[in-house]
Amino acid sequence: MYADAVPNTSASINFASLAICHGLGRQAATRVATIGTLQKVVPGQTVFSEGDQAESVYEVVRGMLRLYKLLPDGRRQITGFLSAGHLLGLVHDELYLYTAEAITEVTLCRYPRTRFDRLVDEVPGFARRLLAVTSDELRAAQDQMLLLGRKTATEKIASFLLMMAERHSDNESMDEVQIPMGRNDVADYLGLTTETVSRALAKLKCQGVITLSTPAHIEFSNRDRLEELAAGELAEDF
Amino acid sequence: MYADAVPNTSASINFASLAICHGLGRQAATRVATIGTLQKVVPGQTVFSEGDQAESVYEVVRGMLRLYKLLPDGRRQITGFLSAGHLLGLVHDELYLYTAEAITEVTLCRYPRTRFDRLVDEVPGFARRLLAVTSDELRAAQDQMLLLGRKTATEKIASFLLMMAERHSDNESMDEVQIPMGRNDVADYLGLTTETVSRALAKLKCQGVITLSTPAHIEFSNRDRLEELAAGELAEDF
DNA sequence: CGCAAACTTGATGTTGCTCAAGCTAGGTGG
DNA sequence: CCACCTAGCTTGAGCAACATCAAGTTTGCG
Numbered sequence: 099m100y101a102d103a104v105p106n107t108s109a110s111i112n113f114a115s116l117a118i119c120h121g122l123g124r125q126a127a128t129r130v131a132t133i134g135t136l137q138k139v140v141p142g143q144t145v146f147s148e149g150d151q152a153e154s155v156y157e158v159v160r161g162m163l164r165l166y167k168l169l170p171d172g173r174r175q176i177t178g179f180l181s182a183g184h185l186l187g188l189v190h191d192e193l194y195l196y197t198a199e200a201i202t203e204v205t206l207c208r209y210p211r212t213r214f215d216r217l218v219d220e221v222p223g224f225a226r227r228l229l230a231v232t233s234d235e236l237r238a239a240q241d242q243m244l245l246l247g248r249k250t251a252t253e254k255i256a257s258f259l260l261m262m263a264e265r266h267s268d269n270e271s272m273d274e275v276q277i278p279m280g281r282n283d284v285a286d287y288l289g290l291t292t293e294t295v296s297r298a299l300a301k302l303k304c305q306g307v308i309t310l311s312t313p314a315h316i317e318f319s320n321r322d323r324l325e326e327l328a329a330g331e332l333a334e335d336f
Numbered sequence: 337m338y339a340d341a342v343p344n345t346s347a348s349i350n351f352a353s354l355a356i357c358h359g360l361g362r363q364a365a366t367r368v369a370t371i372g373t374l375q376k377v378v379p380g381q382t383v384f385s386e387g388d389q390a391e392s393v394y395e396v397v398r399g400m401l402r403l404y405k406l407l408p409d410g411r412r413q414i415t416g417f418l419s420a421g422h423l424l425g426l427v428h429d430e431l432y433l434y435t436a437e438a439i440t441e442v443t444l445c446r447y448p449r450t451r452f453d454r455l456v457d458e459v460p461g462f463a464r465r466l467l468a469v470t471s472d473e474l475r476a477a478q479d480q481m482l483l484l485g486r487k488t489a490t491e492k493i494a495s496f497l498l499m500m501a502e503r504h505s506d507n508e509s510m511d512e513v514q515i516p517m518g519r520n521d522v523a524d525y526l527g528l529t530t531e532t533v534s535r536a537l538a539k540l541k542c543q544g545v546i547t548l549s550t551p552a553h554i555e556f557s558n559r560d561r562l563e564e565l566a567a568g569e570l571a572e573d574f
Numbered sequence: 575c576g577c578a579a580a581c582t583t584g585a586t587g588t589t590g591c592t593c594a595a596g597c598t599a600g601g602t603g604g
Numbered sequence: 605c606c607a608c609c610t611a612g613c614t615t616g617a618g619c620a621a622c623a624t625c626a627a628g629t630t631t632g633c634g
């Protein structure tokens with residue numbers, strides 16, 4: 099079950115709003131935007147799978163995706179959650195290196211690889227722009243390595259909550275987050291199990307650090323403490 | 337204790353051999369190479385530290401470095417081992433995001449950031465080249481996330497040994513590796529402790545998968561099995 | 575209102591960590 | 605040349621954090 103294409107008319111989206119065009123001139127931005135077509139993807143739907151021919155680059159326009167890799171026995175590692183403005187399929191290889199699935203309903207802008215690659219060579223500043231995007235992903239990946247390799251369950255959860263808050267913050271530091279993905283996704287992102295995620299959240303709730311009104315809605319009752327935990331500055335035992 | 341600069345004369349190094357120049361034309365390569373200066377670093381010496389002003393980009397010419405991030409209490413995650421041809425300090429931020437230290441004696445080529453950035457804009461194909469390099473680092477980082485989050489100790493060690501073998505292989509698949517770093521570095525790269533690394537190696541030795549002539553020299557007695565382990569295809573219990 | 579999926583909580587198990595003690599190899603000085 | 609000494613490696617015993625297995629409980633949707 100793959101996504102349906104929808105014509106990328108100017109009625110459906112404002113080209114200039116595409117993140118891929120940030121920092122490009124008006125003409126360059128238009129050139130990039132016009133090779134894109136919009137797609138809608140429903141929750142749970144696969145955009146592409148690890149090992150598929152990498153025929154397109156995508157940009158998330160709205161909604162949230164998960165990217166993951168699997169081991170043969172089904173163990174899953176989510177390498178990232180992508181929200182509006184993120185690019186995927188950019189890592190240059192013949193095949194996709196991970197699977198991309200929609201968590202919420204997602205709108206994507208799809209760029210065919212061959213035309214995309216031509217623009218990388220021809221549009222001034224485009225390669226540099228993609229370098230900046232990729233560098234930032236790399237930075238995030240390195241932070242995630244520190245998290246996966248060396249943080250405790252509680253520290254992982256604290257880091258995750260703050261990351262989600264930072265991402266959604268319309269203004270800046272609203273002390274609440276909506277978690278659009280399930281506990282299982284969170285677990286597979288943090289290298290934990292669903293149960294451990296649930297317990298770590300319960301522990302933070304007990305300690306008065308967070309409030310769980312619904313499973314998906316979390317408020318920070320004590321952001322300082324959450325940040326100390328995330329940074330690994332706190333002895334575990336309060 | 338920081339590194340001494342050595343003039344980058346053509347006597348000391350062949351410009352064309354710099355990895356940073358691969359795929360660039362002769363003229364472009366010369367332009368890039370001429371802003372570089374060579375440095376020597378002794379084992380254990382720091383090239384730069386996390387949080388330092390990011391004033392330079394470096395290329396490893398010879399030897400091996402470790403990059404790592406620390407938590408306040410000293411927990412360390414090594415995010416990569418860099419050998420000849422790798423770039424570091426490329427992630428564009430005002431400050432370095434990790435510490436770089438020499439494992440062996442290392443020769444570096446140093447590029448001042450301001451001049452380097454100018455070349456990114458001016459030299460055709462340079463940004464694209466750096467994009468390819470960074471994409472590849474990102475791919476490696478995603479593999480490492482899967483390893484850190486979801487692989488067992490034995491699987492981590494198997495993956496690590498094969499990675500090291502692939503890197504050093506002068507020809508292709510010589511069934512032996514030299515491990516230039518200590519057990520502690522290996523542990524901090526794989527999200528384990530020294531003891532667990534030692535035990536996992538002992539286990540593989542017992543099972544006849546590898547041979548440990550000295551701690552640093554490992555032979556693969558059963559590469560297929562090692563690859564199955566690394567891929568996570570094997571039930572742990574033989 | 576009822577059902578299925580997701581979340582939470584509890585009891586038990588296992589992997590890998592911690593603490594502690596030997597072992598080995600390489601470098602140094604007698 | 606050999607003995608010592610130290611740093612790094614290995615091995616062992618006990619432990620803790622997180623996983624697993626197994627019920628409950630809540631949530632959201634038809």
